[in-house]
Amino acid sequence: MSNVVDIQHKEQSPPLPSNQETLLEVKDLKTYYPVKGGFFRRTVGHVKAVDGVSFSLKKGETLGLVGESGCGKSTAGRTILKLLKPSGGRITFDGEDITNIRGSRLRERRKDFQMVFQDPYASLNPMQMVGDIISEPIKNYYPRKKAKDIKQEVMELLNRVGLPEDAYHKYAHEFSGGQRQRIGIARALALKPKLIIADEPVSALDVSVQSQVLNLLNELQDDFNLTYLFIAHDLSVVKHMSDHIGIMYLGHIVEIADKKSIYEEPLHPYTQALISAVPEPNPKKKKERIVLKGDVPSPENPPSGCPFHTRCPVAVDKCSTIKPELKEVKPGRKVACILVD
């Protein structure tokens, strides 16, 4: 890190959890992918990948988004980063409505939110040296910065994420999966962002390496006062990382609460099933498992009413007609189920 920024970070003493300011607020976010078909490849329908997602994220906190494949968690992350165009709703970042910003303003704001990708093999350019990969965002945003200073910064980043200095002149293929993910993290940190969206950052890694990367992400969060949106399918990993957790199903958040409540007293039937389905490394513990029938329905043709009613073990007739709203049932706990009050 350059000295200037170091001082800035030191000055920002970690704020108290109670009166933290909101960094990211997402309201009724919708992302629809058009389905082309028929004559002239007209749009014949929409895949509602994200369909009315709302949450807010305070500075220095981590929100975990969990759900099965196809639930829209990655699409939500990409839309917030403005890599995808939102079809509706509002994204407020650091007090500014960024839903429709474009061009140079978007470019300016992008410095503040960065992404760590899932696949450390595909997300690094095999033709570039690690030093170039990490310095590219800096060169891009600060073209007048001296090459020497940039190198210095990159070296410090390498050091911070636990890579040797000689990594600078190596290529990505010379590293293992865990080390590649460290390179990806260093690249995301290069512009000193405020928000990092980590999309399944450890799912491609082995358990022992996974824990190294999780520990690193936690350390960096404390050091740089980062805010994370942590997207993953592994509930135990999300629980380890997050302060709040949102459970997604078919483009909707069905339950959102602090992690303790989610794990100790899940309210939505889907959350209950999801948590009971995680195999626990304890052979003596016998748990009541709720095994759901069938697969997740296609988001192109979602069920009427509650999106979960086709697999829900406690569904009643009303569930197929009434679409439940995500409403606060207790302070800080929101659930979208007509059976929960």
Add this chain to the structure above:
Amino acid sequence: MNNFTDFQSQPPLLEVNNLETAFEIDGEWHNAVDNVSFQVKPKQVIGVVGESGCGKSVMSLSIMKLLPKGIGKIRNGDIKFNGKNLEKLNDKEMNKVRGKDIAMIFQEPMTSLNPVFTIGFQLSEALHNHFNISKQDARKKVIHLLDKVGISRPEKVVDEYPHQLSGGMRQRVIIAMAIACEPKLLIADEPTTALDVTVQAQILELLQELQTTNDMAIILITHDLGVVAETCHEVIVMYAGEVVEQTDVVTLFESPKHPYTQLLMQSIPRMDQEEEVLASIEGIVPSLKNMPRQGCKFVDRCPKAMDECRSITPQLKESSPGHGVKCLLYESSWEQEGMKAK
């Protein structure tokens, strides 16, 4: 779940002795599986745990004799199934064992099915290979099998193509294919890794159900300790091609002995516990070419490593009855105890 001791008296279904499987890299042969021995008793579920590159998949391919020709070979050791030495069988004889006596399911339900043939065709192929069965009977059997693995509307799915099914359904089809000839042993290589948790729960439940109804033994290869804890009777922990610890599932989770197993257990985030910092294992598994020739292969990453660990190669020894550990820490204490007993 059965107890470990229930299995001890029975003759083994599968016996692997001192198996060494090597691959040729730059003209030199390197052992990917190094001196691995274990037994599977009938109806037993054995878990093989380890990180990528630890040799767990190569081991299962060796048992099935499916190693890539010319690149990989079994250098040493023997594999006995029901007393019959698989090593001595030629390709034709081995084809009769594969699918009928021992079946295997793979991780990727997407790539293990042929996209251009119907589900019914692919499933009946196995039946036609091993039994003299008419087309109509095969079709009936296939529908019955699909029903057995929990596929709704099997009469329709039988004429569908793999791409029309979801990931979980495809894995069910693969399982149906594997159990078509009622094998006595099923090798499941990461059967649920590509699936979502709720679907994983369905597949694990199905495997357990089939294991009891078909009296089938299962070798479950996985990296997920949670899956092991919930389904297996006995567990083998592998590191760098070697078995480093082997015991029944309760003992393994209650008192893991090898430093690698201990770290592995501490490095996973738990649902029922709060942990600030996860344990991690420094460094990575050495590559086949850089594997230490002498001493313990875990030495560079081991927090408890001693000087002797680099020079003395530890042996897999029982530290207590039924609990094998490959670590010098326990070898000496075991010898001392043995001395005391004398």
